Amino acid sequence: MSLRLLHRRLAVAMGLTGLLAFAGGAGFEWLSALLATAALIVALFWHPDTELSARLERLWLPLATLLVVRALIHVAVIQDDIVIPVVDLLLLLLAAEALRSLDAPNDLRLYALSFALILASTAYRPGILFLIAFVAYVGLSTVALMVGHLRRQSERHGVREVPLGRGLVVTTGALSGVILLVALLVFVTFPRVSQGWAGRGDTPATSIAGFSDQVSIGEHGSTILGNPQIVLRVEFPDGAPGNLGGLHWRGRSYDRFDGIRWTRSNGLPPSSAPTSWYREEWRGEILEQRIFGSALDTRVLFALHPALEIDSNNGIQPLFDNAGDFLYWGSGSPAYTAFSRASQPPASELRGPSRGYYPSDHFLQLPRRLDPRIAELADSLTAGLDNRYDQAMAIQRHLQSFGYTRQLPATARETTLHHFLFERQAGHCEYFSTAMVVM
Structure with missing residues (x-):
């Protein structure tokens, strides 16, 4: 040759x-x-x-x-x-x-x-x-x-x-x-020295629960303690909105659930809801946010959902990934300005769409061994409702009757979703979001 x-x-x-x-x-x-x-x-x-x-x-x-x-x-x-x-x-x-x-x-x-x-x-x-x-x-x-x-x-x-x-x-x-x-x-x-050892350079990345590439409901036998570390600081240049408690922040999304752990697939197609979709379908004023984040081990940019645009303030390069999240290139603590819709469409508009959800083969995966009572509960809560919005709201109202606690289940057997729904009926945020999505 x-x-x-x-x-x-x-x-x-x-x-x-x-x-x-x-x-x-x-x-x-x-x-x-x-x-x-x-x-x-x-x-x-x-x-x-x-x-x-x-x-x-x-x-x-x-x-x-x-x-x-x-x-x-x-x-x-x-x-x-x-x-x-x-x-x-x-x-x-x-x-x-x-x-x-x-x-x-x-x-x-x-x-x-x-x-x-x-x-x-x-x-x-x-x-x-x-x-x-x-x-x-x-x-x-x-x-x-x-x-x-x-x-x-x-x-x-x-x-x-x-x-x-x-x-x-x-x-x-x-x-x-x-x-x-x-x-x-x-x-x-060999031990590695922080990049900031000489008083310059980037802040070492930090690992914080809820800001990673996976979420688990499998922990048990202890209590979730409060962490005083600040990971996000948000300023509203035009004044804080009146419904601060009702704002929805988006960071990481997950599409695979094995019964205990949520993870992200590698084979997701390009996002089916790019920012232009929200510009057309979600009307209302645009809310500006100046956000200063800590350097996390997962390079994700948090913003009010839906974020229409993100501008870097310190040299990072925002990326809109194929799951609909904002990531970034660069190192150090991210500082950026996000522009989002201030409010979601009214319920009358959300009740309208009944088809056209793309892609239908993603975000619908369920674990193989799922207690059949969960599907029966979802069917009973949504019986007689003819649109997806009212069905989702019915499930949400049912979960709002549960209690919130940072006390983890006592044993591994009690960490399951069906134990949360039918026996304990109290848990932390991962349980509520898991139950909402699965049902």
């Missing part, structure tokens, strides 16, 4: 691992992901000659222009999530570079595009799939850089082919794995 072919295949494989990493964190629109994957797989085995590559270039440029225009429309007109349009453009550019002739000097562009996918995936919810892809990316990039250097030097000195044994390639990849493992051991073993 020639150095040119080997180097191109390694660079394309880096793109595939970047694609896998992003899919494991944020997820793709299936059509763009399928087309990009197909193009990269083709690029592993087929490469056009110089003339055909020039013809294809005339095809890629108009398509890229259309995607740039699409991204600008999302920013200026629709004003919703721009991440998906930008990633689609990134995938097109990656496919175009991968399908160029072997003579094309596009090494750095392939490296940069695949690394951009890896970097973008860290802004979402990287899990085990991201870890696997990242380790593979480190190994492939090390070998690709070595082979690319040999290729450039051989072409510079007029050497047509350089014998490259398989053992050298395997050894280089193995060494990158050893380096990665040693770095991991050093990171875990």
Whole structure:
């Protein structure tokens, strides 16, 4: 195998691992992901000659222009999530570079595009799939850089082919794995000093219950103690609204419940209710909030729901993710200004919609072992009601008759949802929200 072919295949494989990493964190629109994957797989085995590559270039440029225009429309007109349009453009550019002739000097562009996918995936919810892809990316990039250097030097000195044994390639990849493992051991073993040790830098991230990537109702045998630490400070430049006690703040949302723990899926599609939807459907004045948050281990931006726009005040980059939450790039304590609708639509309007909820296959998951009495209770509470709003209000009124307590259940058996609903009928906020959603 020639150095040119080997180097191109390694660079394309880096793109595939970047694609896998992003899919494991944020997820793709299936059509763009399928087309990009197909193009990269083709690029592993087929490469056009110089003339055909020039013809294809005339095809890629108009398509890229259309995607740039699409991204600008999302920013200026629709004003919703721009991440998906930008990633689609990134995938097109990656496919175009991968399908160029072997003579094309596009090494750095392939490296940069695949690394951009890896970097973008860290802004979402990287899990085990991201870890696997990242380790593979480190190994492939090390070998690709070595082979690319040999290729450039051989072409510079007029050497047509350089014998490259398989053992050298395997050894280089193995060494990158050893380096990665040693770095991991050093990171875990050695004590780490706060970034603010010299009086500068970012505040260390804090872990606070209720501000994480999962929520559990499984704790028992103790009491939830009050925490005096301030995690959010909110100012209303135009004056505080009259219904301070009735404001609804949105932070993290969850869609998977296993009977004890709420978590977030990795495969959620782009948000079905972007900010433009709330601008059109929710009328009323806009409420400005200046928010100063603590540096939490989960990079989430809290705001009154629904938030129409968030402007950074200290350099962070807000992101509207594919579950409808606001996250951010950057480090340190976030400071930002949020603009939200001051009140929800009247009940008469909320009673109207009966269909068109998208997507219907998300946010409706239930645990496999759910006490059948829960469904029977929900049916009895909503009997005779013909719209979803009144049904939800009926369940809410039933739960309002329960008591609130920070005293946790005594045993693990008493932490279940059915014990809360039919026996204890008292609990903390996670129990009430879980019961409301499940019913």
